[in-house]
Amino acid sequence: MMSSIIVSICYFIFCCFSFSFQSTDCVLKSNETDQLALLEFKAKVTRDPLHVLSSWNYSRHFCQWKGVTCNPRHQRVTALLLPSLLLQGSLSAHIGNLSFLRIGYLSRLRNLSLENNTFGGQIPDNISHCVNLESLRLGYNELVGKVQGKLSSLSKLRIQSVRSNKLSGEIPSSFGNLSSLEVLSAAENQFEGQIPETLSELKRMRYISFGANKLSGEIPFSIYNLSSLSDFHFSFNQLHGSLQSDLGFTLPNLEVLNVGGNQFTGPIPTSISNASNLMRLIIPKNGFSGKVPSLENSHKLEWVSISRNHLGNGEKDDLEFVNSLVNASRLELLAFNINNFGGMLPEAVGSLST
Ligand SMILES: *[C@@H]1O[C@H](CO)[C@@H](O)[C@H](O)[C@H]1NC(C)=O
Ligand SMILES: *[C@@H]1O[C@H](CO)[C@@H](O)[C@H](O)[C@H]1NC(C)=O
Ligand SMILES: *[C@@H]1O[C@H](CO)[C@@H](O)[C@H](O)[C@H]1NC(C)=O
Ligand SMILES: *[C@@H]1O[C@H](CO)[C@@H](O)[C@H](O)[C@H]1NC(C)=O
Ligand SMILES: *[C@@H]1O[C@H](CO)[C@@H](O)[C@H](O)[C@H]1NC(C)=O
Ligand SMILES: *[C@@H]1O[C@H](CO)[C@@H](O)[C@H](O)[C@H]1NC(C)=O
Ligand SMILES: *[C@@H]1O[C@H](CO)[C@@H](O)[C@H](O)[C@H]1NC(C)=O
Ligand SMILES: *[C@@H]1O[C@H](CO)[C@@H](O)[C@H](O)[C@H]1NC(C)=O
Ligand SMILES: *[C@@H]1O[C@H](CO)[C@@H](O)[C@H](O)[C@H]1NC(C)=O
Ligand SMILES: *[C@@H]1O[C@H](CO)[C@@H](O)[C@H](O)[C@H]1NC(C)=O
Numbered sequence: 265m266m267s268s269i270i271v272s273i274c275y276f277i278f279c280c281f282s283f284s285f286q287s288t289d290c291v292l293k294s295n296e297t298d299q300l301a302l303l304e305f306k307a308k309v310t311r312d313p314l315h316v317l318s319s320w321n322y323s324r325h326f327c328q329w330k331g332v333t334c335n336p337r338h339q340r341v342t343a344l345l346l347p348s349l350l351l352q353g354s355l356s357a358h359i360g361n362l363s364f365l366r367i368g369y370l371s372r373l374r375n376l377s378l379e380n381n382t383f384g385g386q387i388p389d390n391i392s393h394c395v396n397l398e399s400l401r402l403g404y405n406e407l408v409g410k411v412q413g414k415l416s417s418l419s420k421l422r423i424q425s426v427r428s429n430k431l432s433g434e435i436p437s438s439f440g441n442l443s444s445l446e447v448l449s450a451a452e453n454q455f456e457g458q459i460p461e462t463l464s465e466l467k468r469m470r471y472i473s474f475g476a477n478k479l480s481g482e483i484p485f486s487i488y489n490l491s492s493l494s495d496f497h498f499s500f501n502q503l504h505g506s507l508q509s510d511l512g513f514t515l516p517n518l519e520v521l522n523v524g525g526n527q528f529t530g531p532i533p534t535s536i537s538n539a540s541n542l543m544r545l546i547i548p549k550n551g552f553s554g555k556v557p558s559l560e561n562s563h564k565l566e567w568v569s570i571s572r573n574h575l576g577n578g579e580k581d582d583l584e585f586v587n588s589l590v591n592a593s594r595l596e597l598l599a600f601n602i603n604n605f606g607g608m609l610p611e612a613v614g615s616l617s618t
Pocket of ligand 2: 320324
């Protein structure tokens with residue numbers, strides 16, 4: 265094993281060095297490296313009940329193997345997409361018998377999806393060698409351990425999904441270096457510690473989700489400066505503090521604010537009424553207090569869930585915000601039970617949408 269690794273490293277260095285000369289020898293070595301990487305990956309898959317990988321044999325070129333996409337000109341692997349195929353194995357270089365070692369040599373790989381299988385082990389550092397990677401989808405597996413800071417060298421990565429695994433440890437602060445990142449989906453794991461301030465460097469971020477983890481501390485205010493953000497999911501953690509008062513101004517594209525099931529306190533920022541793209545306001549089971557601001561500019565609202573807080577002051581006009589929802593024609597859910605609301609249920613409740 266060791267000698268074949270060394271040989272491949274040599275080919276790799278040799279090819280990087282000589283590629284500009286278009287040496288045929290080098291092209292041959294490069295595409296064969298990819299084939300070898302795929303075969304080693306296959307060798308370490310321990311269960312394949314749908315026999316997906318039986319097409320991975322020499323009767324056809326590896327670019328025609330199921331789940332493999334190649335660059336037509338160079339015949340190099342650009343995507344490996346094997347989602348939802350009941351595959352079982354280990355991604356870990358250590359635990360899994362170096363099963364994933366070779367993936368690092370797929371230097372032109374752009375998309376890797378092994379979502380919704382039963383891969384275990386850790387996410388190997390070696391993936392950081394796939395410098396062209398744009399999307400990495402490893403959600404719905406049984407991956408464990410910490411996410412290595414090395415992954416932050418993937419400067420072209422736009423989508424990273426590790427949702428529903430058993431990953432733990434802190435969110436690496438070096439993730440702030442993933443400058444192309446648009447989607448970071450990491451809900452339903454066991455991440456702990458604070459949200460690193462460096463995430464505010466990710467100016468292209470549209471979707472961030474860390475729901476159902478064990479994060480604590482406050483949301484760094486700098487995160488509210490990510491003006492591209494449309495989806496903000498941090499529900500069911502142990503976060504506290506208050507929401508940034510001008511988030512409705514700094515996040516003009518906000519569609520989903522989901523921070524239910526934490527220990528947030530303070531008011532619902534009145535600036536929320538400027539978030540005119542807001543579709544889901546989901547903040548139940550916290551310690552929010554004060555008057556609920558008007559939502560009259562948010563015509564796209566579908567869900568408003570503010571139950572189980574300390575909202576309202578037992579006063580007559582506490583439920584005025586319900587009147588502000590009459591033009592939200594897509595409203596499906598309005599939940600405000602278990603708060604301190606006083607007064608009468610406004611008649612507007614009868615003219616709310618479907
Ligand atoms: C690799 O590329 C060379 C040169 O284009 C070609 O002759 C050879 O068949 C290829 N091998 C594989 C496994 O694709
Ligand atoms: C090799 O792959 C082909 C499809 O590409 C398949 O029809 C054939 O059954 C495979 N051979 C074996 C031995 O699995
Ligand atoms: C996972 O895969 C199974 C089939 O293997 C499928 O039924 C299910 O919908 C998939 N789930 C997700 C979240 O993709
Ligand atoms: C590694 O692979 C060999 C042979 O495939 C197997 O006997 C051994 O148990 C494996 N070790 C681990 C740690 O998976
Ligand atoms: C790779 O992923 C990107 C983003 O999801 C997508 O636009 C592109 O079509 C994918 N390419 C391949 C070859 O799957
Ligand atoms: C892959 O990871 C293994 C184990 O951590 C390491 O020994 C090896 O050098 C790495 N290979 C590459 C290409 O990064
Ligand atoms: C992040 O990038 C900066 C430069 O862009 C570099 O100085 C720093 O070492 C990187 N941090 C990590 C942990 O990769
Ligand atoms: C947010 O951005 C504004 C304008 O660029 C800046 O003045 C402010 O200091 C930033 N706030 C944080 C908390 O980074
Ligand atoms: C907030 O909305 C109000 C009313 O629509 C508008 O007059 C004001 O300019 C907005 N403020 C910002 C900072 O967008
Ligand atoms: C609802 O829309 C009507 C017609 O555009 C407008 O007159 C009214 O002020 C709006 N009410 C609220 C609470 O937004």
